Amino acid sequence: MLEALDLQFTILLLSNGVMIGLMYSLIALGFVLVYKATDAVNFAQGEFVMIAGFVAVGALTVAGIPLWLSILAALVAMVGFGFALERVMLRKLIGRPIIAVVMATIGLAAILRGLGPFGIFQGTRPLPLPLRDEPFILGPLFIPPIQLLGGIVSLVFLAGFGYFFLKSRKGVAMRAVADNQQVAMAMGIDVERYFGLAWAMTGVVSALGGVLWGNMLGVDVNLALVGFKVFPVVILGGLDSIPGAIIGGLIVGLVENLAAGYIDPYVGGGTKDFAPYVLMILALMIRPYGIFGKRIIERV
Amino acid sequence: MSAILEIADVSRSFGGVQAVQKVSVDIPRGEIMSIIGPNGAGKTTVLNMISGFYHPDHGRILLEGTDITHLAPSEIAKLRVARTFQNIALFSGMTVLDNLMLGRHVLMKSGVLSSFIYWGLAQREEVAHRKRVEDLIDFLKIQDLRRRPTGSLAYGLRKRVELGRALALDPKILLLDEPMGGMNQEEKEDMARFILDVNEEWGTTIILIEHDMGVVMDISDRVAVLDMGLKIAEGKPDEVRVNPAVVKAYLGETKTSEVRHG
Numbered sequence: 001m002l003e004a005l006d007l008q009f010t011i012l013l014l015s016n017g018v019m020i021g022l023m024y025s026l027i028a029l030g031f032v033l034v035y036k037a038t039d040a041v042n043f044a045q046g047e048f049v050m051i052a053g054f055v056a057v058g059a060l061t062v063a064g065i066p067l068w069l070s071i072l073a074a075l076v077a078m079v080g081f082g083f084a085l086e087r088v089m090l091r092k093l094i095g096r097p098i099i100a101v102v103m104a105t106i107g108l109a110a111i112l113r114g115l116g117p118f119g120i121f122q123g124t125r126p127l128p129l130p131l132r133d134e135p136f137i138l139g140p141l142f143i144p145p146i147q148l149l150g151g152i153v154s155l156v157f158l159a160g161f162g163y164f165f166l167k168s169r170k171g172v173a174m175r176a177v178a179d180n181q182q183v184a185m186a187m188g189i190d191v192e193r194y195f196g197l198a199w200a201m202t203g204v205v206s207a208l209g210g211v212l213w214g215n216m217l218g219v220d221v222n223l224a225l226v227g228f229k230v231f232p233v234v235i236l237g238g239l240d241s242i243p244g245a246i247i248g249g250l251i252v253g254l255v256e257n258l259a260a261g262y263i264d265p266y267v268g269g270g271t272k273d274f275a276p277y278v279l280m281i282l283a284l285m286i287r288p289y290g291i292f293g294k295r296i297i298e299r300v
Numbered sequence: 301m302s303a304i305l306e307i308a309d310v311s312r313s314f315g316g317v318q319a320v321q322k323v324s325v326d327i328p329r330g331e332i333m334s335i336i337g338p339n340g341a342g343k344t345t346v347l348n349m350i351s352g353f354y355h356p357d358h359g360r361i362l363l364e365g366t367d368i369t370h371l372a373p374s375e376i377a378k379l380r381v382a383r384t385f386q387n388i389a390l391f392s393g394m395t396v397l398d399n400l401m402l403g404r405h406v407l408m409k410s411g412v413l414s415s416f417i418y419w420g421l422a423q424r425e426e427v428a429h430r431k432r433v434e435d436l437i438d439f440l441k442i443q444d445l446r447r448r449p450t451g452s453l454a455y456g457l458r459k460r461v462e463l464g465r466a467l468a469l470d471p472k473i474l475l476l477d478e479p480m481g482g483m484n485q486e487e488k489e490d491m492a493r494f495i496l497d498v499n500e501e502w503g504t505t506i507i508l509i510e511h512d513m514g515v516v517m518d519i520s521d522r523v524a525v526l527d528m529g530l531k532i533a534e535g536k537p538d539e540v541r542v543n544p545a546v547v548k549a550y551l552g553e554t555k556t557s558e559v560r561h562g
Contacts, residue, residue: 169401169405169408169426172394172398172401172402173402173405175391175393175394176391176394176402179391179392179393179394180389180391182353182373182389183385183389183390183391185352185353185372185373185374185377186351186353186373186377186382186383186385186389187374187377187402187403187405187406187465187469188374188377188378188405188406188469189374189402189405190374191374
């Protein structure tokens with residue numbers, strides 16, 4: 001009887017880990033898209049998600065717009081934000097040392113966290129989605145509806161962007177831009193347009209992440225902390241790999257759930273938040289370019 | 301003689317160094333024009349100015365009478381000026397086919413949205429482009445390499461694929477930056493053959509940058525010689541070969557390099 005319960009508990013942790021992991025993959029995808037196309041490391045990915053959450057909640061509660069329109073507003077706002085950010089800030093940093101972009105995005109993250117609430121919100125706002133409360137029960141699996149939705153949306157977009165890069169002409173051109181900007185220019189590829197496109201695609205992913213994670217955690221400044229999960233995900237999977245983002249997300253999701261389930265009871269909690277980082281540091285020591293990443297981690 | 305490209309009184313310096321000084325060259329349509337000269341003569345700078353990577357400090361560059369002096373590289377590519385690079389610059393993670401298809405980027409019209417709306421049209425366009433690329437694959441005799449990632453190919457073959465990618469643009473002008481650099485004699489002869497065939501079959505104007513005079517003299521219609529940023533001679537290969545200034549430039553280089561190494 002006890003063993004059956006144990007097994008049930010493990011299965012619960014694992015299924016939870018997979019669903020949450022896929023939702024990490026989705027956000028990590030935003031990071032990967034930008035790195036793949038522009039070689040820029042975006043330390044503000046979590047803040048992008050937070051801003052999307054604010055826009056959706058703001059549209060829903062302050063402006064009183066229907067939910068689907070609020071989600072659309074978040075999408076449009078984040079795509080616009082991505083484009084604008086590339087045009088205003090990042091284009092100026094093209095060709096500068098990578099540390100310039102890193103510092104710029106860290107600064108941007110701080111600004112967004114500071115400006116995010118903008119005096120409109122006090123405390124945490126819920127972002128309700130029309131989902132049922134009871135979990136789906138499939139044999140031994142208990143899956144909360146938001147996690148199922150999150151998992152499915154993540155998979156759809158991961159597959160979509162994967163297809164885009166592999167098969168579509170624009171995707172192949174974007175890979176060319178990522179590979180060598182100068183040569184891409186000589187092919188007649190408008191490099192700056194593709195940079196803008198990459199940031200806009202990150203906006204799409206961030207908007208979805210903002211709605212999904214906003215529903216799970218509530219919308220406040222702390223929503224940006226989701227971004228911290230991105231780093232172990234992309235280090236484990238490889239900074240420039242879409243399959244890597246999926247695998248890395250799954251690993252992080254599983255590890256933190258197993259840690260929470262099995263280690264937390266002995267140490268009083270909190271392992272969930274750092275267990276993925278232990279793994280990340282180990283990965284950096286063994287396979288610095290990630291599981292699927294290009295071997296060249298930095299071009300000089 | 302009608303010039304397809306006019307380089308008029310062009311200068312460019314980097315810091316305090318005059319890389320190119322008041323160089324004028326007219327490139328006749330349909331000919332193979334070589335720009336040669338010792339190391340540091342300014343050949344690649346000229347090529348980079350034609351393809352828009354550098355802009356001249358003074359002077360103008362005209363393509364079929366249109367001023368292209370200050371256009372960006374991607375805009376110049378859109379005018380069907382294609383180039384290769386001194387150090388092979390293929391997209392190494394991609395297949396030969398992907399690289400060649402990318403060469404046709406500027407010729408493909410339908411965008412993301414329209415390719416969703418007019419699926420059939422985009423498909424038809426894709427097929428037409430693929431056909432042209434297949435012709436080039438046959439021309440360059442790289443049929444069995446289609447699906448190979450370019451990173452895995454031997455040096456000479458990569459040079460050939462890079463030529464193919466430039467040809468995929470259906471260029472009016474083909475700029476080749478040391479296409480035979482680092483090749484053995486056999487590979488050099490193969491490349492020379494391809495260059496002549498391109499010129500003959502499609503009438504493409506070719507501008508060729510080379511360091512050593514060897515094969516270049518055999519395949520060029522005209523040759524311009526640069527030394528220390530100045531044009532010191534221009535003419536038919538036979539005229540240039542015996543030009544005292546050219547002989548001096550090349551011998552002079554040997555002497556200075558001896559001094560440098562000694």
